[in-house]
Amino acid sequence: MDLALDGLHPLPVPIPYPMKYVNLVLIEGDGLVLVDTALDLPDARHAIERGLAERGARPGDLDAVVLTHHHPDHYGLAGWFESQGVPVYMLDVAIERDHGWWSRFEPWLEQSTAHFREHGMPEAFIADLREVMEATHRRIRPPQNPRPLTDGEDVQLAGQRFTVHWTPGHADGHLVLLRDDGTLIAGDAILDRITPNVGKWVGSRPDPLGDFLRSLEKIRGLEPRQALVGHYGPVLEDVDARAxxxxxxxxxxxRFLADRLARGPRTAWELSLELFPQEGLSTAQRRFAWAETLAHLVHLQHLGRVRALPETPVRFELVG
Ligand SMILES: [Zn+2]
Incomplete structure (x- = not known):
């Protein structure tokens, strides 16, 4: 393992998800900056407080918090830091789009429910899912006044120089930070052991999988010599091979989905049960499977290989 992280400290924090931990990153130099925040749960807060105490600091001592993206396990405690006087930064795209998931939760939940129905989710499943989403919402402290970062911007974080890069796909407003020495703070833009979920959610950009594949290309083009990743890892050495x-x-x-559609039109829900046939997936995991299947179908649609039939629930059909 390449330990030349000089002033970057991965901080694993427990989360109640199958990955078990999210890796935050403490940037230490001329000051202290935290990348990502975990969920608002006592275990997570204690882990963060311990990690900061090892560097002689308390949460309110941070100079800034930077969020790679708005997913609960990265964003959940942002408002807690902000309430202690720490400025919270996100990509401008994330503030405009993704931040609304949590800052305007009720309308987003209703729009999501309509989107679930449109793409074939059964009603009983939707009812369970809404409870899961409401429970997650209770573990989130949205920042009130997130400050924007811009794609391509150079930033000094704790006296270290990074460039901000927009990497949509896993989330519309996902950012990665490339340090001058070629070390990438990658969030969930690229992961070891598991592939980042790519979903078509309500309000997502038109083709999240197309975005994601282009973001992988972009990351390869940055030629990082190593990456700190949001789950597992924490260090990913051969970024190019993994991408x-x-x-x-x-x-x-x-290819799998195109083969299945050759047998006749199907909804995203039906196809998700074939693409992810594992039994015993939790409600949240089943929802990720559905959203990921839909993202693939929408990508095929963008490639002109599939069309959506004008009906509810929407069935997709192979073209030609
Ligand atoms: Zn994520």
Missing amino acids: REIERHHKDRL
Whole structure:
């Protein structure tokens, strides 16, 4: 393992999800900056407080918090830091789009419910899912006044120089931070062991999987010498090889779905049960499977290989 992280400290924090931990990153130098925040749960707060205490600091001592993206396990405690006087930064795109998931939760929940129905989720499942989403919402402290970062911007974080790069796909407003020495703070833009979920959610950009594949290309083009990743890892050494592996995985899934559609039109829900046949997936995992299937179908639609039939629930049909 390359330990030349000089002034970057991965901080694993427990989360109640299958990955078990989210890796925050403490940037230490001329000051102290935290990247990502975990969920608002006592275990997570204690882990963060312990990690900061090892560096002689308390949460309110941070100079800034930077969020790679708005998912609960990265964003959940942002408002807690902000309430202690720490400015919270997100990509401008994330503030405009994704932040509304949590800052305007009720309308987002209703729009999401309509989107679930439109793409074939059964009513009983939707009822369970709404409870899961409401429970997650209770573990989130949205920042009131997130400050914007811009794609391509150079920033000094704790006296270290980074460039901000927009990497949509896993989330519309996902950012990564590239340090001058080629170390990438990657969030969930690329992961080891699991592939980042790519979903078509209500209000998502038109083709999240297309975005995601382009973001993998972009990351390869940055030629990072190592990446700190949001789950597992925490250090991913061969970023280029992993990016190509993930790309192949999605191409395989696109082929699988096209093969299934050759048998006749199907909804995203029906196809998600074939693409992810595992039994015993939790409600949240089943929802990720559905959203990921839909993202693949929408990508095929953008490639002109599939069309959506004008009906509810929407069935997708192979073109030609
Ligand atoms: Zn995420």
